[in-house]
Amino acid sequence: LRGQVFIGEFIYSRYRIAILAVAAVAVLGLWLLLQRTAFGRVVRAGVQNPDMVGALGISLRPYMTAVAAIGIGLAGLAGVMLAPISGVHPAMGVEILTASFVVVVIGGLGSFWGVVAAGLLVGVVRGLTVYFIPPAAEASMYLLMLLVLLIRPRGLFGERILRFE
Known part of the structure; x- marks a missing residue:
């Protein structure tokens, strides 16, 4: 390859x-x-x-x-x-785990295709940030999560959960 x-x-x-x-x-x-x-x-x-x-x-x-x-x-x-x-290296799992957490939160808990779309979105945002503002690459992912949660607290594709007790 x-x-x-x-x-x-x-x-x-x-x-x-x-x-x-x-x-x-x-x-x-x-x-x-x-x-x-x-x-x-x-x-x-x-x-x-x-x-x-x-x-x-x-x-x-x-x-x-x-x-x-x-x-x-x-x-x-x-x-x-x-x-x-x-x-x-020993910390490679931590890096992937934090990025995965951000992707799941942005996509919306319980939304399979939401997580797929969020993964692509986070990848594009990080890629563009690495290209234009390299020192902010890691922070861009968290800033995107913050913006999404401020606009849509359930994530992009998360659904409202109704609880009957």
Whole structure:
């Protein structure tokens, strides 16, 4: 995966394009798993109302274990794909975790496609900030989160949660 690809005036490494393709396949696969399978229906129902799922006689423990395993697998895949770019060091997980938190908050809790859109938005904002104002690159992500939360406290695609007690 060495070499570069020229798209207009921009130059991209083949490896970064491969990372983009792997990420797209992972996102699509995860969406299909959660939206188009019985496993996904149980997981979504269990997240919304675990008591009702239990009342139907379905044990959530194996499903939530599988969800954790999938998350760990995706995190491992991301680490393996990112290691050649950023290097491997003890704090690399913290950097990724804080960026992930910001993306989830901006996208809206519980919104799959909101998080995908927020990830793209944060990436573009950070990329532009690195290009134009390099010292503010890290802060730009948090400033974007602040602006989104001031305008829309639930995030861009978060829905209002109604609670009946």
